[in-house]
Amino acid sequence: xxxxxxxxxxxxxxxxxxxxxxxxxxxxxxxxxxxxxxxxxxxxxxxxxxxxxxxxxxxxxxxxxxxxxxxxxxxxxxxxxxxxx
Numbered sequence: 001x002x003x004x005x006x007x008x009x010x011x012x013x014x015x016x017x018x019x020x021x022x023x024x025x026x027x028x029x030x031x032x033x034x035x036x037x038x039x040x041x042x043x044x045x046x047x048x049x050x051x052x053x054x055x056x057x058x059x060x061x062x063x064x065x066x067x068x069x070x071x072x073x074x075x076x077x078x079x080x081x082x083x084x085x
Contacts, residue, residue: 001024001028003070003072004021005020005022005076011052014051030070054080056079057076057079
């Protein structure tokens with residue numbers, strides 16, 4: 001299974017890249033499991049998830065929670081909450 005992971009705003013700056021193509025095992029079926037997998041694989045992302053606990057997520061451009069299912073070909077995006085003024 002393969003997913004595209006996108007990083008936006010300060011998360012993108014922290015990661016020093018805007019996206020990854022990730023090959024996943026079949027047991028990674030939710031956003032939460034994906035986040036855990038990414039944290040184990042990439043120290044920069046682990047640090048970002050710890051420093052930015054309020055990160056938002058979307059799956060295929062629809063807002064998602066940690067319980068949202070992830071399947072082959074999905075696009076998963078992580079981004080910090082946005083404020084304006």
